Amino acid sequence: MRRPTVSGCAAALPRLTLLAALAVWLLSVSALPVPAQAQAGGEEAGVQVIRVTAEKFEFKPEKIVLTKGKPVVLELISLDRVHGFRCPGLGIRVDVAPNKVTRVPLTPDKAGSFPFVCDVFCGDGHDEMSGVIEVKE
Amino acid sequence: MNTMDRRGFLKVAGVGGALLLTYPGSGALAAAAGAGKGFSFVQFADTHVGYANPPVNPDASASLQKGVDWVNAMTPQPDFVVFTGDLTHTTDDPQERRRRLTEFKRIAGGLKPKAVYFLPGEHDAGLDWGEAYKEILGKTHYMFQHKGVHFLVIDNVSDPAASVGEAQLAWIAAELARIPKADPLVVLTHRPLFDLYPEWDWATKDADKVLALLEPHTNVTVLYGHIHQEHHHQSGHIGQHAGMSTAYLLPAPGSVPKKAPVPWDAAAPYKGMGLRIVQDDVAKPTPEFTEKPLAGM
Numbered sequence: 001m002r003r004p005t006v007s008g009c010a011a012a013l014p015r016l017t018l019l020a021a022l023a024v025w026l027l028s029v030s031a032l033p034v035p036a037q038a039q040a041g042g043e044e045a046g047v048q049v050i051r052v053t054a055e056k057f058e059f060k061p062e063k064i065v066l067t068k069g070k071p072v073v074l075e076l077i078s079l080d081r082v083h084g085f086r087c088p089g090l091g092i093r094v095d096v097a098p099n100k101v102t103r104v105p106l107t108p109d110k111a112g113s114f115p116f117v118c119d120v121f122c123g124d125g126h127d128e129m130s131g132v133i134e135v136k137e
Numbered sequence: 138m139n140t141m142d143r144r145g146f147l148k149v150a151g152v153g154g155a156l157l158l159t160y161p162g163s164g165a166l167a168a169a170a171g172a173g174k175g176f177s178f179v180q181f182a183d184t185h186v187g188y189a190n191p192p193v194n195p196d197a198s199a200s201l202q203k204g205v206d207w208v209n210a211m212t213p214q215p216d217f218v219v220f221t222g223d224l225t226h227t228t229d230d231p232q233e234r235r236r237r238l239t240e241f242k243r244i245a246g247g248l249k250p251k252a253v254y255f256l257p258g259e260h261d262a263g264l265d266w267g268e269a270y271k272e273i274l275g276k277t278h279y280m281f282q283h284k285g286v287h288f289l290v291i292d293n294v295s296d297p298a299a300s301v302g303e304a305q306l307a308w309i310a311a312e313l314a315r316i317p318k319a320d321p322l323v324v325l326t327h328r329p330l331f332d333l334y335p336e337w338d339w340a341t342k343d344a345d346k347v348l349a350l351l352e353p354h355t356n357v358t359v360l361y362g363h364i365h366q367e368h369h370h371q372s373g374h375i376g377q378h379a380g381m382s383t384a385y386l387l388p389a390p391g392s393v394p395k396k397a398p399v400p401w402d403a404a405a406p407y408k409g410m411g412l413r414i415v416q417d418d419v420a421k422p423t424p425e426f427t428e429k430p431l432a433g434m
Contacts, residue, residue: 082297084298086335086336086338088332088335088336089336115336115337115394116336117335117336117337117338118338119298119299119335119338119340119342120297120298120299121227121259121263121264121294121297121298121299122297123227123229123264124226124227124228124229126227126259127337127338127396127397128395128396128397130336130337130395130396132394
């Protein structure tokens, strides 16, 4: 009976090694970053998820409207380099890195207008990289 | 003591935000070397060489030169000049960054005062952790003394996240341990050492750790830039004083929804830019400041 064969480099690998390599590859694929354009917000278990992207030199969206007492999750991701997201009025301060989603659960307990800013210097235009979270009653 | 190489001293000048600080020989200085011989120096803040935005400032480099010329005409001359960061405007191009730093050095080199001290702003050092700055202007943090007054230069910008960092904090602690607690101490830095308005990134993340190190010292004054306007704040007994920019004006903290340079006013050129003269009082070791608009120079 003819034995099944594999071609190319894999042909030289023992079957066990091939399986191990396949497992490593699958693991690496599952750890790949979430594409920036994917998962643009949504809802998880009744909690609104809001995707916020950071890119020299703007956040999108620049204005985030929330409701007092209603929990949300901010999903922050950079499209180019490391930025910062700091919203002093709501006590938020996180790094925003490329190829990584940073999740910030938030239940605003006060209404008002709360500015946020990039606080990791990112070049000309950094000074104007900002936005605002509006919390309604 | 970390003192800049003498050859690295440029003559200082400052455009709009120069600060003249005078020590007439206060009681605190009486026990120090040089007591009874007050002195002055000029602070320049945020000169932003390379800044090109005519609606905000038709020629920022000319503004710096204007300040240099003013300092050169001072009588008597200040003992030295300090630049508290953002000497140049940022660029993503490493070669252009070096060109701008070199151009700044050339202009500052036209100052008559023999000694000039520099420190970086985030525009100079925040994109390469101070690599180009150190190549052209030297150390980003150091200490020097002048006629009995200690000057501590702190770098809170080479880390783009605006932290002084544990290594520099340890160095500061070691340097301060050598200073008698009652000696006059001037801290020179770029960002405020307090949360002035973090919504506009006007803060230093680990400022509280720096202030904790400074707290035991009874006569501390902090001079900084970054916010492009005059500002005074007390952190306990520590006074913090921002100087004006020579390049452009920024709005008062939180006064507008979005931070942006104030447009050039043709009816009032150099509005918001100028010098600040500070004089000490024999009875009070804390310096006093007097604004000198660049428009009047």
